[in-house]
Amino acid sequence: MTDSVRNIVIQKLADGDYSCPKEFTLAMFSGKWKINIIYHLGHEGTYYFHEIQTLLPNASHKELAKKLKELISDGLINKNVENDGPHIKVAYSLTDLGKSLLPIINEMYDWGKNRLQEIHMENVKFGLGEIKK
Protein backbone atom coordinates (compact mmCIF):
# COMPACT_ATOMS: atom_id res chain seq x y z
CA MET A 1 0.00 0.00 0.00
CA THR A 2 0.98 3.46 -0.27
CA ASP A 3 1.26 6.13 2.13
CA SER A 4 -0.96 9.00 1.21
CA VAL A 5 -2.84 8.71 4.49
CA ARG A 6 0.31 9.57 6.29
CA ASN A 7 0.81 12.75 4.32
CA ILE A 8 -2.81 13.74 4.80
CA VAL A 9 -2.54 13.17 8.53
CA ILE A 10 0.70 15.12 8.75
CA GLN A 11 -0.98 17.97 6.95
CA LYS A 12 -3.95 17.85 9.29
CA LEU A 13 -1.65 18.01 12.31
CA ALA A 14 0.15 20.98 10.84
CA ASP A 15 -3.23 22.65 10.48
CA GLY A 16 -4.07 21.93 14.12
CA ASP A 17 -6.73 19.47 13.05
CA TYR A 18 -6.80 16.68 15.62
CA SER A 19 -9.86 14.90 14.35
CA CYS A 20 -10.06 11.35 13.09
CA PRO A 21 -7.96 9.32 15.51
CA LYS A 22 -8.44 6.08 13.59
CA GLU A 23 -6.95 7.57 10.44
CA PHE A 24 -4.04 8.73 12.53
CA THR A 25 -3.41 5.22 13.79
CA LEU A 26 -3.84 3.80 10.33
CA ALA A 27 -1.18 6.20 9.12
CA MET A 28 1.28 4.67 11.57
CA PHE A 29 1.49 1.32 9.79
CA SER A 30 0.02 1.81 6.36
CA GLY A 31 2.81 2.27 3.90
CA LYS A 32 4.51 -0.69 2.36
CA TRP A 33 6.45 -3.06 4.66
CA LYS A 34 5.79 -0.99 7.79
CA ILE A 35 3.43 -3.42 9.45
CA ASN A 36 5.90 -6.24 8.80
CA ILE A 37 8.77 -4.27 10.28
CA ILE A 38 6.80 -3.48 13.43
CA TYR A 39 5.65 -7.07 13.71
CA HIS A 40 9.14 -8.55 13.43
CA LEU A 41 10.71 -6.06 15.82
CA GLY A 42 7.85 -6.62 18.24
CA HIS A 43 8.06 -10.38 18.25
CA GLU A 44 11.76 -10.99 17.88
CA GLY A 45 13.41 -7.88 19.29
CA THR A 46 16.25 -5.93 17.75
CA TYR A 47 17.38 -6.32 14.17
CA TYR A 48 20.15 -4.85 12.10
CA PHE A 49 19.33 -3.21 8.81
CA HIS A 50 20.75 -6.05 6.75
CA GLU A 51 18.79 -8.56 8.81
CA ILE A 52 15.56 -6.75 8.04
CA GLN A 53 16.54 -6.94 4.41
CA THR A 54 16.77 -10.70 4.59
CA LEU A 55 13.50 -10.87 6.54
CA LEU A 56 11.78 -8.93 3.77
CA PRO A 57 13.60 -10.03 0.63
CA ASN A 58 11.08 -8.38 -1.67
CA ALA A 59 11.50 -4.96 -0.12
CA SER A 60 13.91 -2.70 -1.95
CA HIS A 61 16.89 -1.27 -0.12
CA LYS A 62 15.61 2.23 -0.76
CA GLU A 63 12.07 1.80 0.49
CA LEU A 64 13.23 -0.02 3.59
CA ALA A 65 15.48 2.86 4.55
CA LYS A 66 12.73 5.34 3.84
CA LYS A 67 10.09 3.52 5.84
CA LEU A 68 12.45 3.02 8.79
CA LYS A 69 13.09 6.75 8.74
CA GLU A 70 9.37 7.48 8.84
CA LEU A 71 8.84 5.01 11.68
CA ILE A 72 11.55 6.82 13.63
CA SER A 73 10.01 10.22 13.05
CA ASP A 74 6.65 8.82 14.17
CA GLY A 75 8.31 7.68 17.38
CA LEU A 76 7.65 3.99 16.87
CA ILE A 77 11.21 2.67 16.58
CA ASN A 78 14.70 3.45 17.84
CA LYS A 79 17.87 3.57 15.79
CA ASN A 80 21.25 2.64 17.21
CA VAL A 81 24.46 2.99 15.17
CA GLU A 82 27.27 0.60 16.06
CA ASN A 83 30.77 1.24 14.79
CA ASP A 84 31.67 -2.37 14.51
CA GLY A 85 34.96 -2.70 12.64
CA PRO A 86 35.42 -1.37 9.16
CA HIS A 87 31.70 -1.09 8.49
CA ILE A 88 28.74 0.39 10.29
CA LYS A 89 25.88 -1.64 11.69
CA VAL A 90 22.56 -0.02 12.47
CA ALA A 91 20.24 -1.67 14.97
CA TYR A 92 16.51 -0.99 15.07
CA SER A 93 14.06 -1.78 17.88
CA LEU A 94 10.59 -0.78 18.98
CA THR A 95 10.02 2.13 21.33
CA ASP A 96 7.42 1.84 24.06
CA LEU A 97 5.05 3.68 21.77
CA GLY A 98 5.75 1.15 19.04
CA LYS A 99 5.14 -1.70 21.45
CA SER A 100 1.79 -0.21 22.38
CA LEU A 101 0.73 -0.83 18.79
CA LEU A 102 1.35 -4.57 18.98
CA PRO A 103 -2.05 -5.58 20.39
CA ILE A 104 -3.74 -4.01 17.38
CA ILE A 105 -1.37 -5.65 14.93
CA ASN A 106 -1.77 -9.00 16.61
CA GLU A 107 -5.53 -8.67 16.34
CA MET A 108 -5.13 -7.87 12.69
CA TYR A 109 -3.00 -10.96 12.32
CA ASP A 110 -5.64 -13.15 13.95
CA TRP A 111 -8.53 -11.66 11.99
CA GLY A 112 -6.65 -12.09 8.73
CA LYS A 113 -5.65 -15.64 9.54
CA ASN A 114 -9.23 -16.68 10.24
CA ARG A 115 -10.56 -14.91 7.18
CA LEU A 116 -7.92 -16.43 4.92
CA GLN A 117 -8.80 -19.90 6.16
CA GLU A 118 -12.47 -19.25 5.39
CA ILE A 119 -11.65 -18.04 1.91
CA HIS A 120 -9.35 -20.95 1.29
CA MET A 121 -12.01 -23.44 2.32
CA GLU A 122 -14.61 -21.73 0.16
CA ASN A 123 -12.28 -21.90 -2.80
CA VAL A 124 -11.52 -25.57 -2.27
CA LYS A 125 -15.19 -26.43 -1.99
CA PHE A 126 -15.97 -24.28 -4.97
CA GLY A 127 -13.20 -25.92 -6.94
CA LEU A 128 -14.57 -29.36 -6.12
CA GLY A 129 -18.03 -28.30 -7.13
CA GLU A 130 -19.45 -28.91 -3.66
CA ILE A 131 -20.80 -25.38 -3.52
CA LYS A 132 -22.56 -23.75 -6.42
CA LYS A 133 -23.45 -20.43 -4.92
Next chain:
Amino acid sequence: MTDSVRNIVIQKLADGDYSCPKEFTLAMFSGKWKINIIYHLGHEGTYYFHEIQTLLPNASHKELAKKLKELISDGLINKNVENDGPHIKVAYSLTDLGKSLLPIINEMYDWGKNRLQEIHMENVKFGLGEIKK
Protein backbone atom coordinates in the same frame (compact mmCIF):
# COMPACT_ATOMS: atom_id res chain seq x y z
CA MET B 1 -3.91 6.58 1.84
CA THR B 2 -3.82 4.59 -1.19
CA ASP B 3 -4.80 1.18 -1.94
CA SER B 4 -1.94 -0.69 -3.48
CA VAL B 5 -1.90 -3.18 -0.60
CA ARG B 6 -5.28 -4.32 -1.68
CA ASN B 7 -4.15 -5.06 -5.22
CA ILE B 8 -1.07 -6.85 -3.95
CA VAL B 9 -3.15 -8.98 -1.63
CA ILE B 10 -5.64 -9.79 -4.37
CA GLN B 11 -2.76 -10.86 -6.57
CA LYS B 12 -1.32 -13.03 -3.82
CA LEU B 13 -4.65 -14.74 -3.33
CA ALA B 14 -4.89 -15.40 -7.06
CA ASP B 15 -1.45 -17.01 -6.83
CA GLY B 16 -2.58 -19.23 -3.96
CA ASP B 17 -0.34 -17.34 -1.57
CA TYR B 18 -2.06 -17.22 1.81
CA SER B 19 0.77 -15.74 3.80
CA CYS B 20 0.79 -12.46 5.67
CA PRO B 21 -2.58 -12.30 7.41
CA LYS B 22 -1.94 -8.86 8.84
CA GLU B 23 -1.43 -7.39 5.39
CA PHE B 24 -4.65 -9.01 4.35
CA THR B 25 -6.53 -7.34 7.19
CA LEU B 26 -4.83 -4.05 6.48
CA ALA B 27 -6.04 -4.30 2.91
CA MET B 28 -9.63 -4.42 4.14
CA PHE B 29 -9.68 -0.85 5.40
CA SER B 30 -6.72 0.89 3.84
CA GLY B 31 -7.86 2.88 0.88
CA LYS B 32 -9.22 6.33 1.31
CA TRP B 33 -12.45 6.77 3.31
CA LYS B 34 -12.92 3.05 3.89
CA ILE B 35 -12.20 3.07 7.58
CA ASN B 36 -14.60 5.98 8.04
CA ILE B 37 -17.34 4.19 6.12
CA ILE B 38 -16.96 1.06 8.22
CA TYR B 39 -16.86 3.09 11.40
CA HIS B 40 -20.03 5.03 10.64
CA LEU B 41 -21.97 1.99 9.47
CA GLY B 42 -20.77 0.09 12.52
CA HIS B 43 -21.75 2.71 15.04
CA GLU B 44 -24.89 4.17 13.54
CA GLY B 45 -26.30 1.37 11.37
CA THR B 46 -27.63 1.71 7.84
CA TYR B 47 -26.99 4.71 5.63
CA TYR B 48 -28.08 5.71 2.17
CA PHE B 49 -25.48 6.68 -0.38
CA HIS B 50 -26.34 10.37 -0.23
CA GLU B 51 -26.17 10.26 3.55
CA ILE B 52 -22.66 8.87 3.41
CA GLN B 53 -21.82 11.72 1.09
CA THR B 54 -22.91 14.25 3.70
CA LEU B 55 -21.05 12.33 6.42
CA LEU B 56 -17.86 12.55 4.37
CA PRO B 57 -18.18 15.87 2.55
CA ASN B 58 -14.58 15.78 1.34
CA ALA B 59 -14.95 12.45 -0.37
CA SER B 60 -15.71 12.65 -4.05
CA HIS B 61 -18.81 11.01 -5.44
CA LYS B 62 -16.68 8.78 -7.63
CA GLU B 63 -14.30 7.50 -4.99
CA LEU B 64 -17.12 6.84 -2.57
CA ALA B 65 -18.92 4.66 -5.10
CA LYS B 66 -15.69 2.87 -5.92
CA LYS B 67 -14.75 2.19 -2.31
CA LEU B 68 -18.24 0.98 -1.48
CA LYS B 69 -18.01 -1.41 -4.39
CA GLU B 70 -14.70 -2.77 -3.10
CA LEU B 71 -16.08 -3.15 0.41
CA ILE B 72 -18.96 -5.17 -1.04
CA SER B 73 -16.64 -7.44 -2.98
CA ASP B 74 -14.57 -7.96 0.16
CA GLY B 75 -17.74 -9.06 1.93
CA LEU B 76 -17.72 -6.29 4.51
CA ILE B 77 -20.92 -4.43 3.60
CA ASN B 78 -24.34 -5.13 2.11
CA LYS B 79 -26.09 -3.12 -0.56
CA ASN B 80 -29.85 -2.74 -0.75
CA VAL B 81 -31.56 -0.88 -3.59
CA GLU B 82 -34.91 0.74 -2.80
CA ASN B 83 -37.17 1.96 -5.57
CA ASP B 84 -38.55 4.86 -3.66
CA GLY B 85 -40.54 7.09 -6.00
CA PRO B 86 -38.96 8.72 -9.02
CA HIS B 87 -35.42 8.14 -7.83
CA ILE B 88 -33.46 5.20 -6.50
CA LYS B 89 -32.11 5.02 -2.96
CA VAL B 90 -29.30 2.63 -2.10
CA ALA B 91 -28.83 1.55 1.49
CA TYR B 92 -25.54 0.23 2.84
CA SER B 93 -24.92 -1.68 6.06
CA LEU B 94 -22.23 -3.86 7.59
CA THR B 95 -22.24 -7.62 7.12
CA ASP B 96 -21.34 -9.86 10.04
CA LEU B 97 -17.87 -10.04 8.62
CA GLY B 98 -17.70 -6.26 8.55
CA LYS B 99 -18.92 -6.09 12.14
CA SER B 100 -16.16 -8.48 13.18
CA LEU B 101 -13.70 -5.78 12.16
CA LEU B 102 -15.12 -3.20 14.56
CA PRO B 103 -13.09 -4.21 17.64
CA ILE B 104 -9.91 -3.57 15.70
CA ILE B 105 -11.11 -0.23 14.38
CA ASN B 106 -12.28 0.81 17.84
CA GLU B 107 -8.86 -0.03 19.22
CA MET B 108 -7.31 2.05 16.49
CA TYR B 109 -9.61 4.89 17.45
CA ASP B 110 -8.59 4.68 21.09
CA TRP B 111 -4.86 4.43 20.35
CA GLY B 112 -5.04 7.39 17.99
CA LYS B 113 -7.03 9.47 20.45
CA ASN B 114 -4.51 8.94 23.23
CA ARG B 115 -1.57 9.57 20.95
CA LEU B 116 -3.08 12.75 19.53
CA GLN B 117 -3.65 14.07 23.04
CA GLU B 118 -0.01 13.38 23.89
CA ILE B 119 1.18 15.15 20.77
CA HIS B 120 -1.12 18.07 21.41
CA MET B 121 0.15 18.48 24.95
CA GLU B 122 3.75 18.26 23.81
CA ASN B 123 3.11 20.95 21.24
CA VAL B 124 1.42 23.24 23.72
CA LYS B 125 4.22 22.85 26.22
CA PHE B 126 6.76 23.32 23.51
CA GLY B 127 4.94 26.41 22.32
CA LEU B 128 4.98 27.86 25.81
CA GLY B 129 8.64 27.09 26.21
CA GLU B 130 8.08 24.80 29.16
CA ILE B 131 9.92 22.01 27.41
CA LYS B 132 13.11 22.56 25.54
CA LYS B 133 13.91 19.06 24.41
Next chain:
DNA sequence: CCGTATCCACACCGATACTG
Protein backbone atom coordinates in the same frame (compact mmCIF):
# COMPACT_ATOMS: atom_id res chain seq x y z
C1' DC C 1 27.16 -1.39 5.75
C1' DC C 2 23.86 2.18 5.33
C1' DG C 3 21.68 6.40 3.37
C1' DT C 4 20.10 9.13 -0.40
C1' DA C 5 19.39 10.84 -5.33
C1' DT C 6 17.66 10.16 -9.91
C1' DC C 7 14.77 8.23 -13.23
C1' DC C 8 10.66 6.03 -14.47
C1' DA C 9 6.38 3.20 -14.46
C1' DC C 10 2.18 2.89 -12.48
C1' DA C 11 -1.71 3.40 -9.22
C1' DC C 12 -4.57 6.52 -6.86
C1' DC C 13 -7.87 9.95 -6.59
C1' DG C 14 -10.21 14.52 -7.82
C1' DA C 15 -13.03 17.09 -11.24
C1' DT C 16 -16.11 16.60 -14.58
C1' DA C 17 -19.56 14.78 -17.38
C1' DC C 18 -22.66 11.26 -19.18
C1' DT C 19 -25.96 7.24 -18.46
C1' DG C 20 -29.94 4.85 -16.36
Next chain:
DNA sequence: CAGTATCGGTGTGGATACGG
Protein backbone atom coordinates in the same frame (compact mmCIF):
# COMPACT_ATOMS: atom_id res chain seq x y z
C1' DC D 1 -30.17 9.28 -6.89
C1' DA D 2 -26.53 6.30 -8.04
C1' DG D 3 -22.86 4.34 -11.08
C1' DT D 4 -19.28 4.68 -14.51
C1' DA D 5 -15.82 6.71 -17.98
C1' DT D 6 -12.22 9.92 -19.08
C1' DC D 7 -8.48 13.03 -18.19
C1' DG D 8 -4.85 14.75 -15.64
C1' DG D 9 -2.05 15.89 -11.43
C1' DT D 10 0.50 13.75 -7.93
C1' DG D 11 2.53 10.28 -4.85
C1' DT D 12 4.51 5.72 -4.42
C1' DG D 13 7.84 2.46 -5.00
C1' DG D 14 11.35 -0.28 -7.98
C1' DA D 15 16.10 -0.28 -10.29
C1' DT D 16 20.20 1.67 -10.22
C1' DA D 17 24.06 4.24 -8.79
C1' DC D 18 26.80 7.14 -5.92
C1' DG D 19 28.36 9.13 -1.27
C1' DG D 20 29.53 8.60 3.73
